[in-house]
Amino acid sequence: MFPERVSSLKVSGIRKLFEAAPPGSINLGLGEPDLQPPPEMIKGFVDALEKGYNKYGPSAGIMELREAIAAYLRRYRRDVTFENVIVTAGATEGMRIACETILGEGDEALVPNPGFIIYGPDVRLAGGKAKEYSLRAENRYLPDIEEIKSLITPRTKAILVNSPSNPTGAVFPRETVKALSDIAKDHRLYILSDEVYDSFVYEGEHLSFARFHNDTIIVQSFSKSLAATGWRIGYVATSKEIVQQLSKVQYYTLACPPTATQYGVLEGLKVIDRFQEEMIAEFRKRREVAMRKISEIPSFANAPVNGAFYMFPKYAQKMPSEKLALKILDMGVICAPGSAFGSSGEGHIRFSYANSQANIANGLDIVKAFMARL
Numbered sequence: 001m002f003p004e005r006v007s008s009l010k011v012s013g014i015r016k017l018f019e020a021a022p023p024g025s026i027n028l029g030l031g032e033p034d035l036q037p038p039p040e041m042i043k044g045f046v047d048a049l050e051k052g053y054n055k056y057g058p059s060a061g062i063m064e065l066r067e068a069i070a071a072y073l074r075r076y077r078r079d080v081t082f083e084n085v086i087v088t089a090g091a092t093e094g095m096r097i098a099c100e101t102i103l104g105e106g107d108e109a110l111v112p113n114p115g116f117i118i119y120g121p122d123v124r125l126a127g128g129k130a131k132e133y134s135l136r137a138e139n140r141y142l143p144d145i146e147e148i149k150s151l152i153t154p155r156t157k158a159i160l161v162n163s164p165s166n167p168t169g170a171v172f173p174r175e176t177v178k179a180l181s182d183i184a185k186d187h188r189l190y191i192l193s194d195e196v197y198d199s200f201v202y203e204g205e206h207l208s209f210a211r212f213h214n215d216t217i218i219v220q221s222f223s224k225s226l227a228a229t230g231w232r233i234g235y236v237a238t239s240k241e242i243v244q245q246l247s248k249v250q251y252y253t254l255a256c257p258p259t260a261t262q263y264g265v266l267e268g269l270k271v272i273d274r275f276q277e278e279m280i281a282e283f284r285k286r287r288e289v290a291m292r293k294i295s296e297i298p299s300f301a302n303a304p305v306n307g308a309f310y311m312f313p314k315y316a317q318k319m320p321s322e323k324l325a326l327k328i329l330d331m332g333v334i335c336a337p338g339s340a341f342g343s344s345g346e347g348h349i350r351f352s353y354a355n356s357q358a359n360i361a362n363g364l365d366i367v368k369a370f371m372a373r374l
């Protein structure tokens, strides 16, 4: 009855689980910071509403915000201007229009497995073919460069990457960013880089692909960096030519990003450094609690990961991850099954530490006691 590209879309496995949680459960399934956005940002939004910014704006976003994002990005690349930036309705819409813009019918894009759930569907909705590369615990959840090379065909258009990564928490080191950029250059591919967790790095540094490869399309968001997932504002940063094409696709998708919200984010950008410093200091402590508690669970093997706010341990029991996550849920702890992120996520379970230190400790103690009984 419905076209295959739509009927084949699955409802997120994570949401299904969360809906079944008993009241009072400890939520270690969260994909968003538990903090509120900075007050300056909320005031900026309210002021904008009162000033009458309740109408359509430009398709690529309000000029003030495009300029402010470009100024922020000039920390990493000196030649960035507003023409390299389009404001989007979060990274979700940014990734979707990026796929629509660069992929022709039958073009291939390499996507991570396990990876954030939207990538494969985005490629397919754009008429492309998603070919999966694996991120394995044995390889510290980094792409295997030889595997990537072996997947490239004359139809390959893009390599989709996500560092810091959801669900694994891995941060690509310089060698990996450089090696992937070199492959992309050699084969004239785009790097489609989801960098929404760039501020959540606890050891080492985040290296944007834009520093190594000109044909990089950065998909970004203020959802995590300003704790504003419900605001639906992000951006794509890339060449001026691609931004012009993206603006057309965005017009037919969204008309324009929400106007007043953009004025709010503009104020948020003025305090983003201070806000992130405080947020990351707290997340660093949470990560330590999570790592310590997970290391106390004998059947969990956790590769050391440095970013985002997820732990993705591999467990020893022979049980599907959805079943295990449901059993843990019955004990009152919400977590996500690894299989929700692709077939290579099977045998893993994802815990988010976007929760208080006490909740992380209590939740993982419950998991420890439960795993000991399995």
Ligand SMILES: Cc1ncc(COP(=O)(O)O)c(C=O)c1O
Binding pocket: 031, 089, 090, 091, 092, 093, 116, 162, 165, 166, 194, 196, 220, 221, 222, 223, 229, 233, 234
């Ligand atoms: C890797 C990754 N990319 C994109 C998103 C979606 O971000 P947004 O809220 O900006 O659409 C998420 C949300 O969890 C994510 O984990």
